Amino acid sequence: MRAAVVTDFTAPLEIQERAVPEPGPGQVLVRMEACGLCHTDIHAAHGDWPVKPAPPFVPGHEGVGIVEKVGSGVTNRQVGDRVAIAWLGHACGHCRACVRGWETLCEEQQNSGYSIDGAFAEYAVADADYVVAVPEGVDPTDAAPLTCAGVTTYKAIKVAHIEPSERVGIFGVGGLGHLAVQYARLVGGEVVAVDVEDEKLELATQLGADHTVNARATDPVAAIEALGGLDVAVVTAVIPQVFEQAFASLRRGGRLVCVGLPPESEGPMSLPIFPTVLKGISVIGSIVGTREDLAEVFALHALGRTRVVSQTRKLDEVNEAIDEVLSGKTPARLVFQF
Ligand SMILES: [Zn+2]
Ligand SMILES: [Zn+2]
Known part of the structure; x- marks a missing residue:
């Protein structure tokens, strides 16, 4: 599979051929349909923030795609489900923040495209409990920007x-x-x-x-x-x-x-x-939102209450797309289509 990889904070992203990952226990393998380009991906690729990701890594936390395989112990997702891979890739589920409905503040959290490989790739593995179902009637190209920007x-x-x-x-x-x-x-x-x-x-x-x-x-x-x-x-x-x-x-x-x-x-x-x-x-x-917040965002979109303005790009154009976003001129979101 093809993936856009950050190899160094000062180098452009590299399109690499990688093996399709296997879902481990509790994980799903998602075949990507669309993934938005968030400003955070650019900060990640450039190592702009105090806590830095560790190259090589694959950015992308607005991933939307179809579950192709489920790992052992997964009971809540099935092959064929359309799901979103958001910034909150994993949280512990039992700390004070998690229990109080603030999983986005969990200190044990993993972040897609930052601390774990994200969705700038044809396939990605993700925690089955932390992907969010994309309802019928929500186009994947719309669902992608909703997964973080929304x-x-x-x-x-x-x-x-x-x-x-x-x-x-x-x-x-x-x-x-x-x-x-x-x-x-x-x-x-x-x-x-x-x-x-x-x-x-x-x-x-x-x-x-x-x-x-x-x-x-x-x-x-x-x-x-x-x-x-x-x-x-x-x-x-x-x-x-x-x-x-x-x-x-x-x-x-x-x-x-x-x-x-x-x-x-x-x-x-x-x-x-x-x-x-x-x-x-x-x-x-205010930092991103919970899985429940994202489910509400999708529900509102399915009701026709929101409009997503985006333009599509190919993953091969990732570096050009980053330049476009940094120029500040691009109206709304760029979304990679696979
Ligand atoms: Zn984002
Ligand atoms: Zn927690």
């Missing part, structure tokens, strides 16, 4: 506890942001989309954003203040300055939801204490 922004909107009519800013309208706009609307938010590309802001309007702000053309904080300020700001961008702008756009009682993860070299964001205290601001970190 569940991540869905969870970010959930943890913000948005009341209908609250004003919600989405900073960054890319693979994540275009879905965040839709989830913010689904919970009744008045949506403000912020980006630096007019094309992406037009897309946000098509997807239901009530206002758009081009942060290159205008000061986003002043523009949002003119609207009355935000109750919730969700930041999917990967630049600390954008987090600071989002914070400054909040009105009293506001919540800043941090989602995007800048490279370590970008340094921290600054959090001014006085406005945090005086305005009663909450700062919330």
Whole structure:
């Protein structure tokens, strides 16, 4: 089988011919149909973050495909099932976080395409308990971006506890942001989309954003203040300055939801204490979502409540696709089709 492999943090990915892996006990072998390219895959390939993966490894955590084989002891999956391989590849199932429904915070977790090989390959093995069923009626090319971009922004909107009519800013309208706009609307938010590309802001309007702000053309904080300020700001961008702008756009009682993860070299964001205290601001970190969250994301999509905007590429084009994403111009998600 063919796989896109990170051999070194400074080298392009290599397309390698590898043996199809065998599913071990509790695992399934998945024949990949589609896998999205997430910004996290690029950070993984470049070793951008404090905890680094160990090359050689296969990135990819928006994998969708068909179960071809099941390992010993697997009773909950069958050959022929369509499943998604998400970032949360495995969690312990018995720590405090897991038991409380926060498996995404498990300290024993394994992450697909990072600590274990992911889905940038024609076949991948995965923990049968941690793949998520893709329902009938959800196209695999749509299911792939939902598996990370979808569940991540869905969870970010959930943890913000948005009341209908609250004003919600989405900073960054890319693979994540275009879905965040839709989830913010689904919970009744008045949506403000912020980006630096007019094309992406037009897309946000098509997807239901009530206002758009081009942060290159205008000061986003002043523009949002003119609207009355935000109750919730969700930041999917990967630049600390954008987090600071989002914070400054909040009105009293506001919540800043941090989602995007800048490279370590970008340094921290600054959090001014006085406005945090005086305005009663909450700062919330939100990391992907649970298996149940992903099942909800798929259910909403099957009901026709969300639209995934993507373009397809071949796995051979992985390095070109990475360059495209880094240019910031690509509207929404790139998805490898197998
Ligand atoms: Zn991701
Ligand atoms: Zn755990």
